[in-house]
Structures are given as C-alpha cells and as structure tokens.
Amino acid sequence: MSKLFEIALPSFLRRVLKAYALKAEIRAIGCSLSRKGRSRNWLLSANFEQLETIIKFIHQSEEPSWQWLAKHLSEHKTNLSHQELVNIAAKQSGISINQLMAKTDCTIAEARLVIDELEDL
Known part of the structure; x- marks a missing residue:
C-alpha cells in the first residue's frame, strides 16, 4: 500500500480560478479533498501516483492560477521512504537511476541503493 500524503492547501479557493473544474478533476483522480473545519483552508489526501x-x-491545462498548486504538491511528494522508492521502481521494469531520481526527487545514493536491491531480486 502506498503512503498517503495529507497536504494542507491554504486559501485554496481564493488562489485558483475555475476551482470547480480543478476540484472535480482532483476527485476524479481518486483523491480526497475536504475543507478543514470552517476555515478557508483545504486538505488533500493522495498517494504518490495520484x-x-x-x-x-x-x-497540461496551462491554467496560470493552478500552477502554485503543482509547485506546492511537488514540494510535498519528496518525502518517500526506501520501501516506497522500491515499490515505484518495481512498477517500471528497467528504470534507470536518472529516471528514478527525476520521478521521485530522491538522491543519487537512494536511487542506486533501490536499483541495486531490485537487480538482486
């Protein structure tokens, strides 16, 4: 089972235009998007693939007001454990060290360790 990230989205609706479309797509992907109490902050629950x-x-949408969310999510997906890196690399047979580093933002040492472990299996 993949690690579930819970990411706070402060002032989500105030920062984005066409929020209804973005919320619908996020939910269609299978993520959980909910408001934190009565505040204007939202909470996104998703795994790495999502x-x-x-x-x-x-x-792909090129909506300028949504770009902050892409940057915010990219910053939060970098905290992966060794086992999660192994699971991601195992799903793509023949993945290189550079490809794993680009996909997960892990260090070269972590990527080498994962690739070596997969090659021994």
Missing part, C-alpha cells in the same frame, strides 16, 4: 497525475494534469 500526486503525479494531478501535477501532470495542471501542467
């Missing part, structure tokens, strides 16, 4: 899908969707 975060990647959201970021890719935002970049």
